[in-house]
Amino acid sequence: MNESAHVVLVGYGEMGTKSSSVRAKMEVRLRENLQAVLDDRSLSGRVEREWSRLLVRDTDDPEAVAAACAEVPGVVWARPSVVCDPTLDEIVAVCRDLAADHPADASFAIDEDRVGPKDAHDFSGRDIAREAGSAVVEVTGAPVDLDDPEVTYRVECREDAAYVSVRRFDGPGGLPLGTQGKAVVLISGGIDSPVAAWEMMRRGCEIVPVYVDLGDYGGADHRARALETVRTIARRAPNFDLRVHVVPGDDVVQRLMDTIEDTRMLSLRRVMLSIAATVAEDEHAHSIVTGESLGQKSSQTGENIAVTEAAVDYPVHRPLFTRDKTDIVTEAREIGTYDDSTLPVGCERVAPSFPETNASLSAVQAAEPDDLFELAAEAARNRRLVSVSQD
Ligand code: ATP
Ligand code: MG
Numbered sequence: 001m002n003e004s005a006h007v008v009l010v011g012y013g014e015m016g017t018k019s020s021s022v023r024a025k026m027e028v029r030l031r032e033n034l035q036a037v038l039d040d041r042s043l044s045g046r047v048e049r050e051w052s053r054l055l056v057r058d059t060d061d062p063e064a065v066a067a068a069c070a071e072v073p074g075v076v077w078a079r080p081s082v083v084c085d086p087t088l089d090e091i092v093a094v095c096r097d098l099a100a101d102h103p104a105d106a107s108f109a110i111d112e113d114r115v116g117p118k119d120a121h122d123f124s125g126r127d128i129a130r131e132a133g134s135a136v137v138e139v140t141g142a143p144v145d146l147d148d149p150e151v152t153y154r155v156e157c158r159e160d161a162a163y164v165s166v167r168r169f170d171g172p173g174g175l176p177l178g179t180q181g182k183a184v185v186l187i188s189g190g191i192d193s194p195v196a197a198w199e200m201m202r203r204g205c206e207i208v209p210v211y212v213d214l215g216d217y218g219g220a221d222h223r224a225r226a227l228e229t230v231r232t233i234a235r236r237a238p239n240f241d242l243r244v245h246v247v248p249g250d251d252v253v254q255r256l257m258d259t260i261e262d263t264r265m266l267s268l269r270r271v272m273l274s275i276a277a278t279v280a281e282d283e284h285a286h287s288i289v290t291g292e293s294l295g296q297k298s299s300q301t302g303e304n305i306a307v308t309e310a311a312v313d314y315p316v317h318r319p320l321f322t323r324d325k326t327d328i329v330t331e332a333r334e335i336g337t338y339d340d341s342t343l344p345v346g347c348e349r350v351a352p353s354f355p356e357t358n359a360s361l362s363a364v365q366a367a368e369p370d371d372l373f374e375l376a377a378e379a380a381r382n383r384r385l386v387s388v389s390q391d
Pocket of ligand 1: 185186187188189190191192193194210211212213214218272289290291292296297
């Protein structure tokens with residue numbers, strides 16, 4: 001078997017249910033996104049569209065390519081695969097070769113799919129399972145377990161070629177990035193907001209990260225963490241602009257500290273949303289996203305969220321709204337943002353001793369100084385764009 005006989009098959013899920021024209025557009029987008037990730041990581045390979053999936057050819061490291069593909073939104077699985085002629089003998093020979101690396105005593109199954117007209121092959125799917133299974137038993141002596149195998153030999157036999165693989169890398173699913181418009185994401189450098197950002201990306205939405213620098217109430221360490229978390233998720237989308245909009249929030253926060261006590265945090269949230277709305281308008285984004293989760297903090301009770309959300313006309317999405325912190329932490333570890341985000345976020349230094357948990361909009365508005373949202377707009381106008389691309 002030579003090197004060119006290796007490819008990586010990439011499978012997707014939900015986009016397969018779309019009309020053929022929508023699916024074709026999404027496939028083109030996913031192809032571009034995958035190629036960008038491979039190029040960015042200096043992995044050899046050419047991503048091509050073929051039947052209802054994508055396939056990477058000409059790679060000298062199929063395992064690394066499959067692992068990289070499995071990080072990209074829209075991908076359900078990636079499999080390093082051996083390509084051979086669609087004959088029973090060839091398929092069995094490939095399975096026999098692959099069985100040389102079979103872990104000792106690990107149970108296995110053959111999962112076969114023969115695709116095409118009945119007379120395309122002079123053997124059935126069942127023949128593949130029987131013959132390939134016998135070959136693997138011959139080489140390994142391993143037990144067959146059709147219900148819960150430790151190793152699955154996946155054989156996909158098409159008219160023009162057959163593909164055999166033993167390793168499957170699970171992807172995030174979702175939709176290709178760039179197919180669901182743009183959203184502004186408020187990124188704090190805490191654990192939650194990068195996960196919320198990633199959830200939007202996973203669903204195909206381009207993100208515009210906004211960090212509000214709280215001056216002495218935040219600090220350089222918070223800004224660095226916010227940038228670092230964006231840098232980590234940006235690795236999965238190198239062909240998108242994920243520069244962070246850093247907004248100087250010190251004046252507006254100082255005004256809040258000087259003028260409001262119990263409802264200060266809510267007004268701070270309102271200010272942040274209002275800043276995000278200004279950026280959304282400039283960037284043609286359709287919505288604002290936060291890492292808020294119901295009841296996680298006093299500013300995140302249902303009543304208080306209703307009050308903060310009233311500050312803007314844009315829809316505010318909260319992908320983590322019903323998630324427990326333990327789940328969010330698990331996901332942050334999976335996507336690699338956890339380590340960058342384990343210090344408490346700066347706005348905790350703004351929190352009053354007895355925060356209001358059931359505020360009314362009129363009371364919050366009454367406590368706000370007249371120029372609060374003008375200051376917020378000015379801060380948004382004075383934002384800087386900070387690159388997070390790898391050096
Ligand atoms: P943590 O893991 O500490 O909860 P967090 O990022 O969720 O981190 P919260 O205090 O819960 O922080 O803030 C709620 C949401 O408000 C965040 O998810 C984020 O979307 C937004 N946010 C908070 N602070 C900032 C900030 N300095 N700049 C931009 N957005 C912020
Ligand atoms: Mg939070």
